[in-house]
Amino acid sequence: DSGVTQTPKHLITATGQRVTLRCSPRSGDLSVYWYQQSLDQGLQFLIQYYNGEERAKGNILERFSAQQFPDLHSELNLSSLELGDSALYFCASSGDPNTEAFFGQGTRLTVV
């Protein structure tokens, strides 16, 4: 167990809908990262937050947004969902910048 908790584990929704994925980082970790894992694109970095502020942005669509709250948990919001958004979404966390990132078990999103 990495100590990173993601909910829900599975999510099935229809095209055009909006969903929210939640991540609780390891105790004390200030950085949260979101990754998308799909069959055709592999594991891709989406966005990083550090202590509530956006730190880095990767291949994140404009329909997607994220935030990190004062208690350090993070949410990834996906809107106007398309079939191609079906993927595993992973959250990872790390402490200070010199420590490794630990991944949660992911949320499997299926858009039908």
Added chain:
Amino acid sequence: QQQVKQSPQSLIVQKGGISIINCAYENTAFDYFPWYQQFPGKGPALLIAIRPDVSEKKEGRFTISFNKSAKQFSLHIMDSQPGDSATYFCAASTGNAGNMLTFGGGTRLMVKP
């Protein structure tokens, strides 16, 4: 644009054999190279990592070899076991260990008993 290329995509090894997975990168600013192991239904888990100031790092049966001039690094799994059957990802990042990771495409390893 794939900045980290990983090969092979799949690998079958007999129990007790050596599994070798290779990665090549393009961005010379990368300075942290971890390997992750992922079992079905689980998130990637850090296996071993190396920085470019050393050419090799060994932890148990797992060894990373790093060739800075060739911009290549590889994972060697000695005495491979059926329990090692998983998908392995190489990755790279710049700056610090906690920075965003650029992943290779993954290698699905099967170790036959």
